[in-house]
Amino acid sequence: MSNRRDFIKALGLSGVALTVPVAVTEAATVTPAANNTDITNLTLKGRVQSNGQGIANVPVTDGINITLTDKNGNYQLLSNKTVKFVYITIPAGYAIPHNKGIAQFYKVVDSKQNSFTANFQLERLEQDDKHHIFVVxxxxxxxxxxxxxxxIERSAPDLRELAANYPAGTLIHAIGCGDLVWDHFELYEDYRQAVSVTGVPFFNIIGNHDMDIDARTDDYSATTFKDNFGPTYYSFNRGNIHYIMLDDVFFIGTAKKYIGYLTEPQLQWLEQDLKHVPQGSTVVLSLHIPTNTGAKRRNKDKEDELGGVVSNREQLYKILTPYKVHIMSGHTHMNEKWENGNIMEHVHGTVCGAWWTGPICSDGTPEGYAVYEVQGNDISWFHKSTGKPKDYQLKIYPKGYLKNAPDEIIANVWNWDKQWKVQWFEDGALKGDMEQRIELDPWAVELYAGDQLPKKHKWVDPTLTDHLFFAKPSASAKSIKVIATDRFGKQYTQEIQL
Known part of the structure; x- marks a missing residue:
């Protein structure tokens, strides 16, 4: 087992013992708030409006139950004094309210009285939002x-420039897919600054490194995150798409141990939320830990790592059955996709690459983010490598770069899924499809393999990936070209001279 996998498993639930550096474990001590056990009734009420006009049928929730605003935009919800927020599902056709880029769709509940009034002001969009962009x-x-x-200086300006290159007025929002910081909550301010630089409104979800590790239970492990970003599960609409954000990082109450798990209150809330979404709609659901990955298959493990996938994912899939679903996740620091029936999961390579130790993730995916272009009910996507043009979608390695394949050229097509086609040309002549194999990316091996690499975090290791392609050129070959065609028919080309 690789050093990196040992490290990740030790941070999730496993039998592997690891001494984590002091810098990793520092986090705020959390004590339960005094009113968290007060189940006295509390009435939540208010109005959702735009320019003085009430907005009807807007879902309003306390995280337990959901009610809809009436024809005048008014709502009333019987809750109790344990709740922290009252919040809305932003309806399609309205701008995303935000504070320097951090989405503002919630109010902190003051439970000193027996009722709390929270009004929400929304701004109607001038343009149709059925066409929009989102990034992860x-x-x-x-x-x-x-x-x-x-x-702040590399990733954020890249996203700002990407947004500026779309036509004026293009609607764009972003999803901060967890592990916004690495246990150091004072650095949330740096994250906020980066978000502000992008000029794009962000919806954020909690990751395992955003948890209060001194919390006595999972219920309190999100206290600091909530203080900074609001609820850990919620939804919003843009155009025809219903967006759902969930918290699947379940803290088990010791050190940095967690599992991928969705609590019953969340699933009950999700069932209520989807009652207001027409069956057949496209749903984009985001969470930090992937619901599933190919790691067990690639590594030939007997079982999934409990901190690496969602243990009760099948229950989530049942709830999502009536919809066309795209799941957005992170956590693994590598890029992969899988599809089954009505669900496609996009496991994202990271903004930080391999924990800010080099320009690529452990599978060779360049540091960066995913861009999704929405047209009505349909979504297309590409990986945007930080500092690279949009069409930078593959890298070719000459033969001899990988010990396991000394006579073959290798192409890493990091955003690949099973509907891509990867072909190669030798000296201008089409030779056919390249062979897809599970292997290590050659550059990742060079940067991260071994006990002394990389210098910053020596436990980082290259990881096996499905998106490598192989071909054996002839001894006389002078040039190799690879054309990768994605599922949308867009072609990407790279060429090398031998």
Missing amino acids: WADPQIISKKDGQAL
């Missing part, structure tokens, strides 16, 4: 001011 930032995972500066 997975695992910024900043552990130092230096990492924070990289996010």
Whole structure:
């Protein structure tokens, strides 16, 4: 088993013992709030409006139950004094309210009285939002001011430039897909600054490195995250798409141990939420830990790592059965996709690459983020490598770069899924499809393999991936070209001279 996999498993639930550096384990001590056990009735009420006009049928929730606003935009919800927030599902056709890029769809409940009034002001969009863009930032995972500066000075301007290159007025939002920091909550300010630089409104979800590790139970492990970003599960609409954000990081109450698990209150809330979404709709559901990956298959493990996938994922899939679903996740620091029936999961390579130790993730995916272009009910996508043009979608290695394949050229097509086609040309002549195999990316081996590499985090290792392609050129070959065609028919080309 690789050093990196040992490290990841030790942070999730496993039998592997590991001494985690002090810098990793520092986090705020959390004590349960005094009113968390007060189940006295509390009435939540208010109005959702735009320019003085009430907005009807807007879902309003306390995280337990959901009610809809009436024809005048008014709502009333019987709750209790244990709840922290009252929040809305932003309806399609309205701008995303935000504070310097952090989405503001919630109010903190003051439970001193027996009723609490929360009004929500929304701004109607002038343009149709059925066409819009969203991006996914997975695992910024900043552990130092230096990492924070990289996010602020490198990643954030890249997203700002991407947004500016779309036609004026294009609607764009972002999803911060967890591990926004690496246990150092003082660095949330750096994350906020990066978000502000992008000029794009962000919806954020909690990752395992956003948890209060001194909490006595999972119920309190999100206290600091909530203080900074609001609820850990919620939804919103844009155009025809219903977006859902969930918390699947379940803290088991000791050190940094967690499992991928969705609690019953969340699943009950989700069932209520989807009652207001027409069956057959496209749903984009985001969470930090992937619901599933190919890691067990690639590594030939007997069981999934409990901290690596969602244990009760089948129950989630049942709830999602009536919809066309795209799941957005991170956590693994590598890029992969899988499809089954009505569900496609996009496991994202990271903004930080391999924990800010090099320009690529452990599978050779360049540090960066995913871009999704929405047209009505349909979504297309590409990986945007930080500092690279949009059409940078593959890398070719000459033969001799990988010990396991000394006579073959290798192409890493990091955003590949089973509907891509990867072909190769030798000296201009089409030779056919390349062979897809599970292997290690050659550059990742060079950067991360061995006990002394990389210098910053020596436990980082290259990881096996499905998106490598092989071909054996002839001895006389002078040039090799690879054309990768994605599922949308777009072609990407790279060429090397031998």
